[in-house]
Amino acid sequence: MIRIKGKTGLITGGTKGIGLGIAEALLSEGVNVAITSRSLSKAEETAKQLNAKFDQAKAIGIKADVRNFQEQKEAVQQTLEKFDQLDYVIANAGLGHFAPISELTEEQWKETIDTNLSGVFYSAKASVEALSKTKGYFISISSLAGCNFFAGGAAYNASKFGVTGFTQAMMLDVRDKGIKVSTIMPGSVSTHFNGNNPNVNEDQEAWKIQIEDLGEIVVNLFKMHPRTLPSKIEVRPAQTKK
Ligand SMILES: NC(=O)c1ccc[n+]([C@@H]2O[C@H](COP(=O)([O-])OP(=O)(O)OC[C@H]3O[C@@H](n4cnc5c(N)ncnc54)[C@H](OP(=O)(O)O)[C@@H]3O)[C@@H](O)[C@H]2O)c1
Numbered sequence: 001m002i003r004i005k006g007k008t009g010l011i012t013g014g015t016k017g018i019g020l021g022i023a024e025a026l027l028s029e030g031v032n033v034a035i036t037s038r039s040l041s042k043a044e045e046t047a048k049q050l051n052a053k054f055d056q057a058k059a060i061g062i063k064a065d066v067r068n069f070q071e072q073k074e075a076v077q078q079t080l081e082k083f084d085q086l087d088y089v090i091a092n093a094g095l096g097h098f099a100p101i102s103e104l105t106e107e108q109w110k111e112t113i114d115t116n117l118s119g120v121f122y123s124a125k126a127s128v129e130a131l132s133k134t135k136g137y138f139i140s141i142s143s144l145a146g147c148n149f150f151a152g153g154a155a156y157n158a159s160k161f162g163v164t165g166f167t168q169a170m171m172l173d174v175r176d177k178g179i180k181v182s183t184i185m186p187g188s189v190s191t192h193f194n195g196n197n198p199n200v201n202e203d204q205e206a207w208k209i210q211i212e213d214l215g216e217i218v219v220n221l222f223k224m225h226p227r228t229l230p231s232k233i234e235v236r237p238a239q240t241k242k
Pocket of ligand 1: 018190
């Protein structure tokens with residue numbers, strides 16, 4: 001099994017939800033993390049809380065909107081300046097607008113595609129050179145909505161089908177350069193996604209995948225033998241809602 005202590009990861013959208021769960025799992029394994037947010041104060045506050053909780057490694061917070069390629073390049077640069085190397089990138093930042101085509105607005109369409117799909121491309125493009133130096137690992141957080149479509153999901157399905165396809169094609173581009181690439185496709189996860197409050201009613205949230213479960217999956221992928229690559233991973237609640 002690979003040792004991951006002392007390595008460095010960059011997580012887009014690490015202030016809450018899945019990104020935060022992955023940050024906590026990596027820090028507990030001794031991996032330094034840079035987390036991004038659209039807000040500098042939120043990124044820095046979250047990093048402060050993480051550093052108070054974990055002393056095995058260090059967290060920093062960076063303002064970088066994934067819709068902005070320049071900010072993604074600067075996020076990679078800041079991570080390299082702080083930690084000297086970049087081993088892991090988790091392109092996680094995302095949101096959802098759900099409405100039938102008659103009600104879906106152009107603004108909702110653009111925000112969904114710009115964040116969920118172009119954001120993953122910018123994160124990959126900005127980091128692939130640094131990852132080639134460390135023979136690192138790039139993970140995108142797609143969704144089960146990236147292979148199953150549903151009414152009201154036109155924008156979200158389009159973005160996540162896109163992420164699934166983009167990530168698999170990128171995997172083929174870089175696998176022989178020693179960079180690993182996977183996409184994780186979760187079902188329902190207990191987060192703040194789409195206005196959900198994961199803390200409001202624990203009973204209602206208990207059936208869902210928890211953020212620490214995705215953190216564990218990511219850690220296990222990073223520890224896997226270099227010869228083997230689980231490239232597309234569907235993750236669902238073991239039981240449906242009661
Ligand atoms: N929850 C689920 O059931 C589920 C299932 C499958 C897939 N996913 C996917 O998982 C990913 C994370 O979602 P989540 O459930 O953890 O949602 P969440 O709790 O709402 O967290 C979303 C994170 O993304 C960040 N973010 C949003 N837009 C951003 C932007 N333009 N630039 C940078 N950061 C941005 C937010 O940070 P700030 O607000 O601080 O900017 C926040 O940290 C998304 O890609 C989502 O599609 C979620």
